[in-house]
Amino acid sequence: MSRRPPARRYGDNGGGGGIFTSSKSRSSYLHIGLVMLGGLMLIVYLYSGSGEFSGNKEVVSRVEGDFSCTVEVERAIPILKKAYGDSMLKVLHVGPDSCSVVSRLLKEEETEAWGVEPYDIEEADRNCKRLVRKGIVRVADVKFPLPYRPKSFSVVIASDALDYLSPRYLNKTLPDLARISADGVIIFTGFPGQRKAKVSEVSKFGRAAKLRSSTWWVRYFLQINLEENEAAVKKFEQASIKRSYRPNCQIFHLKSFH
């Protein structure tokens, strides 16, 4: 309703065509109103739908949790150590739940680890708050250059962090990971169609994860001149076979910029 006055003003300015203009715009407001009502009903429907199935919610989220590539990083640590050797002694992890990955890495002998947590950590536990206070884990937006000097780490591991970035931001973030690492960047990312973003996840990240195919990623790496770390790929495969390790995520091994 508050939109009416401008419509009338257009009509006044238009002189003879005034009536036509204003009725036309009024009908387009009606149209917009109907679309909005439709959207509202859809939202109500979706919410009531999720309420209906709330009994299954726990099961669903547990299954989704299993497919979190951050969890996969922790599973893969023994394999990564075999593949990367001493390079796994100075690691930066980038991605959600970085505190848990960093804590896990710090349990390894002689290993130094840091983390970049891309999102708010209001609900962090005491251990995580301690890591943040000590500056071991930082909360930082991965869309922007990370506050580290070139080759600050031997390897950088990113999990579940890049799926939320469009190529415009990936174009900046990925080369930045190659810049701050000396011996490689390891990317853990979901398989397309593997999991759906939960409602809470969407609001946390601002957009739903876009899980891209391995073809997409390989083509993209070429486009931005990031090379595959063939030596690491080979060693990682060998170690995986030896330990019957089968990843639940796509894992890419890239060379750092030198």
Ligand SMILES: *[C@@H]1O[C@H](CO)[C@@H](O)[C@H](O)[C@H]1NC(C)=O
């Ligand atoms: C990302 O970078 C590549 C290579 O420089 C370029 O071809 C492409 O257009 C860029 N994409 C976007 C969305 O900026």
